[in-house]
Amino acid sequence: MASTLYVARNSPVHRLNPVTKLVAMVCLLVVVFAAPFWWVSGGVVLLVLVPAAILSRCGTQVARVSLTILTPIVVALFIVQGLTFPGGTTSLWHWWVLDLTTEGLMFALGISSRVICLVVASILFVLTTHPGDLLSALTERGMSPKFSYIISSTLQLIPAFRDRADGILLAQQARGLAVGEGLRGRVRAMMPLLGPLVLGMFTDVEERGTAMEARGFGSAARRTSLTSVPDSTGQRVARWLMPVVALAAIVLPIATGAL
Amino acid sequence: MSQSAPSRTTDANRGRHAILVGLGTVIVVATYLYLVLGRPAEVAESSTSQASLIAIAGYVVGAILLAAGSIHRLPTATIAMVPVAIALNIVVGQIVAVLGIPVYLDSIGTVLVSALAGPAAGVVTGILTNVIWGLTLSPIALPYAVVQVVIGVMAGYSARIGVFRRGWLAPVAGLVTGIVAAIISAPISAFVFGGATGGGTGAIVGAFQAMGQSVLGAATLQGLLSDPLDKAITFTVVALILAALPTRFRQRFPFVRQYNVLGTARRSADRNGA
Numbered sequence: 001m002a003s004t005l006y007v008a009r010n011s012p013v014h015r016l017n018p019v020t021k022l023v024a025m026v027c028l029l030v031v032v033f034a035a036p037f038w039w040v041s042g043g044v045v046l047l048v049l050v051p052a053a054i055l056s057r058c059g060t061q062v063a064r065v066s067l068t069i070l071t072p073i074v075v076a077l078f079i080v081q082g083l084t085f086p087g088g089t090t091s092l093w094h095w096w097v098l099d100l101t102t103e104g105l106m107f108a109l110g111i112s113s114r115v116i117c118l119v120v121a122s123i124l125f126v127l128t129t130h131p132g133d134l135l136s137a138l139t140e141r142g143m144s145p146k147f148s149y150i151i152s153s154t155l156q157l158i159p160a161f162r163d164r165a166d167g168i169l170l171a172q173q174a175r176g177l178a179v180g181e182g183l184r185g186r187v188r189a190m191m192p193l194l195g196p197l198v199l200g201m202f203t204d205v206e207e208r209g210t211a212m213e214a215r216g217f218g219s220a221a222r223r224t225s226l227t228s229v230p231d232s233t234g235q236r237v238a239r240w241l242m243p244v245v246a247l248a249a250i251v252l253p254i255a256t257g258a259l
Numbered sequence: 260m261s262q263s264a265p266s267r268t269t270d271a272n273r274g275r276h277a278i279l280v281g282l283g284t285v286i287v288v289a290t291y292l293y294l295v296l297g298r299p300a301e302v303a304e305s306s307t308s309q310a311s312l313i314a315i316a317g318y319v320v321g322a323i324l325l326a327a328g329s330i331h332r333l334p335t336a337t338i339a340m341v342p343v344a345i346a347l348n349i350v351v352g353q354i355v356a357v358l359g360i361p362v363y364l365d366s367i368g369t370v371l372v373s374a375l376a377g378p379a380a381g382v383v384t385g386i387l388t389n390v391i392w393g394l395t396l397s398p399i400a401l402p403y404a405v406v407q408v409v410i411g412v413m414a415g416y417s418a419r420i421g422v423f424r425r426g427w428l429a430p431v432a433g434l435v436t437g438i439v440a441a442i443i444s445a446p447i448s449a450f451v452f453g454g455a456t457g458g459g460t461g462a463i464v465g466a467f468q469a470m471g472q473s474v475l476g477a478a479t480l481q482g483l484l485s486d487p488l489d490k491a492i493t494f495t496v497v498a499l500i501l502a503a504l505p506t507r508f509r510q511r512f513p514f515v516r517q518y519n520v521l522g523t524a525r526r527s528a529d530r531n532g533a
Contacts, residue, residue: 122398
């Protein structure tokens with residue numbers, strides 16, 4: 001699986017069952033979105049995500065990928081909502097139509113804290129979970145193996161697709177196709193090549209389909225899995241407790257009148 | 260030689276899958292109506308509302324149910340095609356994102372699969388595109404899975420009513436699909452991401468808000484500026500690809516034959532020319 005972000009390390013987080021991690025991520029996100037106060041999200045990041053990232057021994061990668069994704073969003077959020085938030089009443093600074101309001105900044109703070117949680121939790125999950133393990137674990141629990149096939153196949157296809165495009169480009173260059181400099185020039189040169197690229201890949205599909213059917217792909221019979229994914233009683237218990245916590249997070253703010 | 264659906268689907272299974280699809284649709288529509296009709300003022304007041312949880316939860320659960328109900332309708336030939344379509348979505352979408360053009364072009368594969376194999380295939384392609392995009396590139400794509408599902412459904416039904424038979428109808432269908440996609444995705448942009456999914460879109464949302472729109476209104480208008488154009492281009496590209504595919508390959512799909520997706524005019528031309 002060449003194209004996922006997965007980083008292989010030997011850490012307690014990596015060794016957890018993928019379904020446990022998935023349930024944990026979902027419950028975490030439910031908590032953060034159900035109690036949408038910025039200090040809840042901040043607490044989750046500091047008390048849960050950062051320690052987990054450190055424990056997983058790929059903290060630097062988590063930080064790097066998350067920052068790359070988050071920076072444009074958070075910056076845009078603070079600028080846009082800080083300056084033009086429609087519900088803003090307490091103005092700190094004013095110029096033409098732009099109005100820096102505390103409500104706008106608080107709105108941006110609330111939203112960005114949740115988005116940070118979302119992104120960091122997902123990145124941590126993806127970096128510590130091998131996709132093959134995740135798919136095996138989910139298929140064992142009843143997900144259709146067709147989903148497993150599609151996801152695994154796509155993850156292998158994406159680099160193959162890119163290689164094929166490069167190959168066509170090189171072949172055309174050998175025939176005298178002029179390639180402009182930079183990415184823009186490359187893409188403009190690739191436009192007339194997309195046709196054969198796409199058509200070539202789709203006609204491969206025929207052979208693929210026949211091969212799959214010959215191996216009993218569409219059969220509804222239950223399969224025995226070759227890879228076994230480790231699990232433990234502690235994790236099984238945790239997988240029941242976490243949704244309870246999440247449910248409490250949904251109910252409590254309404255019950256105590258904070259929302 | 261034609262591929263047919265696995266004959267072991269029992270009536271009970273088919274009923275269960277239909278229920279999943281129905282339930283998924285109801286949840287998605289109900290979520291949208293609740294967000295737009297029930298809570299538009301809340302986002303204008305503050306960010307502390309449960310609307311964001313409902314937005315994500317409703318859309319994600321709905322999309323999962325739709326996919327779970329649709330996957331079993333797909334014969335093996337279609338399933339063999341889905342990874343190629345998803346790879347097409349992601350590679351083209353990624354190239355376009357890097358180039359910084361204000362379109363997405365990340366649903367060419369979804370529309371193509373829907374046109375060849377029906378809306379159910381488009382649903383599966385759509386949701387898994389966003390899942391894999393989330394796994395490999397950026398988790399921001401995950402809440403938007405339901406938008407690709409809607410695109411797949413609309414493309415499939417457009418193909419059924421014969422949109423791809425005439426060259427000029429495809430961009431029109433794309434325009435309509437883009438409008439629906441913009442409307443459905445606006446609550447996610449507004450409630451989950453506060454209107455800012457990147458520099459360019461953020462600036463446009465800010466401009467609309469400065470003109471007096473609510474966050475949801477600004478996000479909807481920003482979507483309406485870019486999605487219809489993007490989907491019109493997508494549908495046109497797909498129409499071109501469909502026209503260029505060999506007839507032998509096209510006619511292999513029961514959906515294409517049953518609904519006469521690509522018209523019969525070509526067949527006489529092929530008989531004479533080939």
